[in-house]
Amino acid sequence: xxxxxxxxxxxxxxxxxxxxxxxxxxxxxxxxxxxxxxxxxxxxxxxxxxxxxxxxxxxxxxxxxxxxxxxxxxxxxxxxxxxxxxxxxxxxxxxxxxxxxxxxxxxxxxxxxxxxxxxxxxxxxxxxxxxxxxxxxxxxxxxxxxxxxxxxxxxxxxxxxxxxxxxxxxxxxxxxxxxxxxxxxxxxxxxxxxxxxxxxxxxxxxxxxxxxxxxxxxxxxxxxxxxxxxxxxxxxxxxxxxxxxxxxxxxxxxxxxxxxxxxxxxxxxxxxxxxxxxxxxxxxxxxxxxxxxxxxxxxxxxxxxxxxxxxxxxxxxxxxxxxxxxxxxxxxxxxxxxxxxxxxxxxx
Numbered sequence: 001x002x003x004x005x006x007x008x009x010x011x012x013x014x015x016x017x018x019x020x021x022x023x024x025x026x027x028x029x030x031x032x033x034x035x036x037x038x039x040x041x042x043x044x045x046x047x048x049x050x051x052x053x054x055x056x057x058x059x060x061x062x063x064x065x066x067x068x069x070x071x072x073x074x075x076x077x078x079x080x081x082x083x084x085x086x087x088x089x090x091x092x093x094x095x096x097x098x099x100x101x102x103x104x105x106x107x108x109x110x111x112x113x114x115x116x117x118x119x120x121x122x123x124x125x126x127x128x129x130x131x132x133x134x135x136x137x138x139x140x141x142x143x144x145x146x147x148x149x150x151x152x153x154x155x156x157x158x159x160x161x162x163x164x165x166x167x168x169x170x171x172x173x174x175x176x177x178x179x180x181x182x183x184x185x186x187x188x189x190x191x192x193x194x195x196x197x198x199x200x201x202x203x204x205x206x207x208x209x210x211x212x213x214x215x216x217x218x219x220x221x222x223x224x225x226x227x228x229x230x231x232x233x234x235x236x237x238x239x240x241x242x243x244x245x246x247x248x249x250x251x252x253x254x255x256x257x258x259x260x261x262x263x264x265x266x267x268x269x270x271x272x273x274x275x276x277x278x279x280x281x282x283x284x285x286x287x288x289x290x291x292x293x294x295x296x297x298x299x300x301x302x303x304x305x306x307x308x309x310x311x312x313x314x315x316x317x318x319x320x321x322x323x324x325x326x327x328x329x330x331x332x333x334x335x336x337x338x339x340x341x342x343x344x345x346x347x348x
Contacts (some may be wrong), residue, residue, distance in 0.1 A: 004090065010069045010072065010073065010141050011066075012067060013137075013141075014062075014065040014137070015062065015065070017061075017065070017133075017134075017137055018058055018061040018062045019058065021057065021061050021130055021133055021134075022054050022055075022057040022058040022061060029202075030104075033268065036321070041092070042289060046116075046243065048055060054293055057126065057127075057130065059133065060098060060099070060127055061130050061133075062100060063132075063207070064095075064130075064131055064134050065134055065137075067091075067094075068134055068135070068137075069138075069141075070136050071087070072138050072141060072142065078100060081106045087133060091264050095127075097143055099124055099127055099342070109340065112253070117256070128209065128222065136274050141220065153323045155288070156319070156323055157320060157323045157324055159306070179233055181199060181203055181237075181238070184199060184238055185200065188237070195237060198233065198237070199233075199234065199237050201230075202230040202231075202233045202234050202237075203230075203234065205227065205230040205233070206227060206230050206231055207225040208224065209226075209230075210261070213260035213261065216260055217259070217260075217324060218257040218258070218259065218260070218324075219257065219258060219259075219260040219347060220255060220256070220257060220258075221252070221255075221256040221257060221258045221288075221295065222252070224258050224260065224261075224262065224263050224264075225250050225263070225286070226265060226325075227263075228263040228264055228267060228286060231267055231268075232245045232284065235267075237269060239276055239282075240280055241281070242276045242277060243271075243276055243281065243282045243283075243284070243340065244281060244283045244284070245283070245284040245285065245286070245287075246283075246284075246285050246286070247286045247287075248285060248287040248288070249287060249288045249289070249290075250286065250287075252288060252290060254290065256290075256293075256295075256344045256346070257345040257346070258295065258342065258344060258345065259320050259321060259324065259345075260319055262329075262342050263286065263295070263297060265314075266297040266299075266317075266340050266342075267284060267297070267313065267316055270274070270282065270284055270297075270299035270338070273301070273303055273304060274299065274301065274302050274303060274304065275302045275303070275304055277332070280302040281300075282285050282300060282302070283299065283300045284297070284298070284299045285298045290344075292341075292343045292348075293343060293344045294343060294344060295340060295341075295342050295344060296339060296340070296341050296342075297340045297342065298337055298338070298339045298340075299337065299338050299341070300336065300337055301333070301334075301336055301337055301338050314329075314340075317329060317342075321342075321343060325343060325345055327343040328343075329341060329342050329343065
């Protein structure tokens with residue numbers, strides 16, 4: 001929801017609150033003048049007194065409600081451009097100035113000034129209570145707005161996770177992937193039984209891992225690294241010496257967490273967009289940097305000319321990290337390599 005729409009909604013609720021607060025502020029005055037209402041000669045004066053009290057209370061409440069909502073939603077204004085100390089001083093000065101102006105107006109409209117000192121004290125107390133109610137209303141709006149924002153981010157995160165899971169399943173279970181894996185498996189059964197067994201285990205690990213993380217927003221880094229290694233092993237079985245990979249400092253005793261399928265997405269992105277041949281060996285490096293709280297995925301660059309990347313996978317990863325952790329993966333690209341630094345998350 002845009003700040004302008006929030007502001008309009010706040011104003012809509014604000015004037016209603018000012019009306020209610022003015023009614024409550026009028027009740028003590030109503031009790032005070034109630035006996036005179038039953039006196040025919042004083043009935044007009046009593047009703048006028050109540051109306052004056054209501055109007056003045058409403059004007060005071062509305063002035064500060066207007067300022068408060070402008071400040072809350074950071075609407076463009078001279079006041080919002082000042083520092084906190086200046087704003088606080090202005091609010092205090094404005095409180096006393098408006099109180100005094102309205103108080104003198106009330107005295108001018110009210111013929112009964114016998115209890116002026118007591119009335120001045122009570123008058124200021126009324127408005128302090130009004131101001132506290134307005135500040136409470138502001139906190140209510142901020143809490144509601146924050147809860148709404150968190151709810152929207154959670155829904156967006158769920159959608160992004162679902163997109164990532166569907167994308168991962170599509171990459172894993174698309175006909176080309178399965179055909180290549182099963183074709184290599186079929187050849188290896190007769191020529192290299194050990195490789196065939198490893199292919200079956202790797203494929204099983206990948207599918208099991210994907211099912212495991214479907215409903216998880218975070219996963220242990222060690223599990224993600226194991227799945228990434230199995231994923232690369234399958235491509236290694238397919239491309240042989242045309243692809244190489246290395247895991248550096250991947251062993252850790254600390255429980256780091258990562259968003260599921262992050263590494264697999266980056267690996268798939270590298271394989272999809274780069275030429276893999278005897279002349280152009282694709283090298284992928286996965287490095288754990290605990291000091292910087294990052295896992296770094298690097299691949300050599302030799303881009304395919306006929307593949308136009310949409311960037312959806314990287315955008316998805318970026319959004320999921322931003323929503324869930326407030327951080328974003330760092331992308332570095334030059335003529336020779338493409339590097340993504342994925343933030344690590346400490347125990348949730």
